[in-house]
Amino acid sequence: MAYKAKKVVIITEKLIVDGVVKIIEAAGATGYTVHSTGGKGSRGIRSEDRPRVVDAFANVQIDVIATEAVARQIAQEVAAQYFANYSGITYVEDVEILRPGKFERPE
Amino acid sequence: MAYKAKKVVIITEKLIVDGVVKIIEAAGATGYTVHSTGGKGSRGIRSEDRPRVVDAFANVQIDVIATEAVARQIAQEVAAQYFANYSGITYVEDVEILRPGKFERPE
Amino acid sequence: MAYKAKKVVIITEKLIVDGVVKIIEAAGATGYTVHSTGGKGSRGIRSEDRPRVVDAFANVQIDVIATEAVARQIAQEVAAQYFANYSGITYVEDVEILRPGKFERPE
Numbered sequence: 240m241a242y243k244a245k246k247v248v249i250i251t252e253k254l255i256v257d258g259v260v261k262i263i264e265a266a267g268a269t270g271y272t273v274h275s276t277g278g279k280g281s282r283g284i285r286s287e288d289r290p291r292v293v294d295a296f297a298n299v300q301i302d303v304i305a306t307e308a309v310a311r312q313i314a315q316e317v318a319a320q321y322f323a324n325y326s327g328i329t330y331v332e333d334v335e336i337l338r339p340g341k342f343e344r345p346e
Numbered sequence: 347m348a349y350k351a352k353k354v355v356i357i358t359e360k361l362i363v364d365g366v367v368k369i370i371e372a373a374g375a376t377g378y379t380v381h382s383t384g385g386k387g388s389r390g391i392r393s394e395d396r397p398r399v400v401d402a403f404a405n406v407q408i409d410v411i412a413t414e415a416v417a418r419q420i421a422q423e424v425a426a427q428y429f430a431n432y433s434g435i436t437y438v439e440d441v442e443i444l445r446p447g448k449f450e451r452p453e
Numbered sequence: 454m455a456y457k458a459k460k461v462v463i464i465t466e467k468l469i470v471d472g473v474v475k476i477i478e479a480a481g482a483t484g485y486t487v488h489s490t491g492g493k494g495s496r497g498i499r500s501e502d503r504p505r506v507v508d509a510f511a512n513v514q515i516d517v518i519a520t521e522a523v524a525r526q527i528a529q530e531v532a533a534q535y536f537a538n539y540s541g542i543t544y545v546e547d548v549e550i551l552r553p554g555k556f557e558r559p560e
Contacts, residue, residue, distance in 0.1 A: 337438055
């Protein structure tokens, strides 16, 4: 019952997590995982008036298991709505779903 | 000294982390990483009597670097023991171990 | 605008996170993500005088999106400086950057 899928990873500022989740849900993804993280983007390098967030855990990483089409839709909409004004990156990885549980069972 | 391996990722409810860890250790994995996460599975979509856990961090993501055989054994046993009653998903990714440290040095 | 890159994942002890970050920045990576995690390495198996860290979140996972050359440089330097004395592992995964935001935009 294994099948191939994509994992979309969105790393951005915690301030916009609710908006990113709305985009994920609107795209039809059945589940996602939210990690509270620290880190540094180029804003952290450049800006004197924003603290380094390595310790502050002011960022989130949101992982979504999806089809490639849904992955690309989520990436495009998150970038269009937010990446002009917020630090962020979206990338995808290939995954093989070995055992879907309730997270992945379509209703 | 690089070599190929699999990363098994199990995302499920925090309630069962100890049981999942027992399965991982019994399968012979030499190390694992536990992330406290929020997120949403289809239970979160359906059920009115369970809170959304995006903020609650009621989920865990457990990553295990293993051979493909061990990865599949862990996935099968976690699903068999828990996924009828708990939200969860198990997937695998290809990884290349560049520098094994003590986490990966077999005893 | 998608392009291929590597994700370098370093899992080690929280004690050395600042030193690992210095290595990452010196290698020229433009951003990284730090996760506070629990887990177990072979020290956890062997040593009686070190607690299990599944609950203690005494470990970190640091993810860096980089070129393969930078990934290998980071892995080599982290191992050379720290993995004789600290638990750790470094592995890489293939990723496709769909939408680079400020995290990835070189200045």
